[in-house]
Amino acid sequence: MNVRRHDPERRSRIIDACLDVVAEVGVAGVSHRKIAAAADVPLGSMTYHFDGIDQILYEAFTRFAQAASSQFEARMSAAGTAQEARQAVADLIVTDTLSTQRELVLMQELYTLAARIPSFRSITSAWMAASRAALEMHFDPATARLLDATIEGLSLHRALDTEPHDPQVALDAIDRILATADRKAHRP
Numbered sequence: 001m002n003v004r005r006h007d008p009e010r011r012s013r014i015i016d017a018c019l020d021v022v023a024e025v026g027v028a029g030v031s032h033r034k035i036a037a038a039a040d041v042p043l044g045s046m047t048y049h050f051d052g053i054d055q056i057l058y059e060a061f062t063r064f065a066q067a068a069s070s071q072f073e074a075r076m077s078a079a080g081t082a083q084e085a086r087q088a089v090a091d092l093i094v095t096d097t098l099s100t101q102r103e104l105v106l107m108q109e110l111y112t113l114a115a116r117i118p119s120f121r122s123i124t125s126a127w128m129a130a131s132r133a134a135l136e137m138h139f140d141p142a143t144a145r146l147l148d149a150t151i152e153g154l155s156l157h158r159a160l161d162t163e164p165h166d167p168q169v170a171l172d173a174i175d176r177i178l179a180t181a182d183r184k185a186h187r188p
Contacts, residue, residue, distance in 0.1 A: 011049045013039045018060035023102045027057065027109050058120065061110045065123050068103075069130035071096060076134040085138035086174055089147055093170040097155035104159045143181040150177060 017039035021030050030053060032046040039045075050056045075092055079085040098104045114120040128148060135144035150173050158165045 010039075010041055010045055014041060014045065014049060014056065015060045015063055018056050019064055019106060022057070022060065022109050023105050026105070027113060030057065057113065058123070061113070061120065061123050064106050064110065065127040068097075069127055072131050073134040076137050079138060082138065086178065089135070089151065089174050090167065090170045092151050093154045093158070094165075094167045097151060098159040140181065140185070143177060146177050147174065150174070
């Protein structure tokens with residue numbers, strides 16, 4: 001008699017394993033076999049739970065983006081004053097965003113997919129919208145957009161540069177954006 005194993009977390013493990021495989025070999029190296037091995041599930045589980053590799057990738061990158069958005073939102077929610085919000089943005093740049101090589105690789109792989117396959121842009125678009133919404137807890141929409149781009153750009157520079165980064169650079173960039181926003185807000 002063949003006893004069916006009950007494994008309610010299998011689908012979730014496959015999604016997590018997909019991110020691990022992408023971080024290790026890139027999207028181009030991903031296969032059902034590699035993901036199944038990383039998740040420690042039978043190969044047949046892949047087609048049982050997912051329509052194809054694109055669905056697994058989509059759900060995995062959605063999970064990755066949502067986790068990053070949650071961290072971003074938590075950081076901005078914890079800020080109670082304008083000074084704390086300024087420091088929260090700096091902390092996002094200096095310590096939170098792309099803090100590991102894994103996160104850097106996953107973000108770049110997602111961006112490459114989004115550049116090539118329009119359906120993956122919904123993930124990056126939702127991620128950017130969530131980041132801006134978190135920033136808008138403390139800043140107007142135009143300033144939030146500029147800060148979001150600055151966070152992403154300086155985080156990417158920090159992650160890819162071979163020289164250590166001075167945290168003051170992030171604070172200077174934030175201060176320049178906020179000073180410009182303040183001047184615009186007070187124009188007659």
